Amino acid sequence: MAANDPTTDPTTDPTTDPIVRSARAVAAAAKDALYVSVGFGVLAFQKAQVRRQELTKRLGALPEIPGSSAVRAQVCASLAQIDGRLRGVEQRVDAALDEVQGRLPAQAADLMGQARHVGKAYQERVRKLAESAAA
DSSP: OOTTOTTTOTTTOTTTOHHHHHHHHHHHHHHHHHHHHHHHHHHHHHHHHHHHHHHHHHHHHSOOOTTHHHHHHHHHHHHHHHHHHHHHHHHHHHHHHHHHHHHSOHHHHHHHHHHHHHHHHHHHHHHHHHHHHHO
């Protein structure tokens, strides 16, 4: 075989090239970090929704006290405001993730897009469950 044959030359073999190995390691670490961050985001959202639902149930179980309906309405309005703020935070995180995803190589960006899609689907499921529990 020829000395310049790329199939036998160890300097062109992607499995032994340290730059390729490093790039793959960085891509794997970025993918793992993305999955962890999406997971933490979903868990934080779930936790906030669960607490909101618990508070709503507690308020519903309170005995009727003169003036309590106004307090209950105010608390429900505050809960709606918190939900709105959570959605605002979600939008800012999405914008930041869009920017990061745009800077990634195509394969890593595709993986990130898939992970975000799964996270969004799960988030919507949790939101629907929380809304149905509140009704």
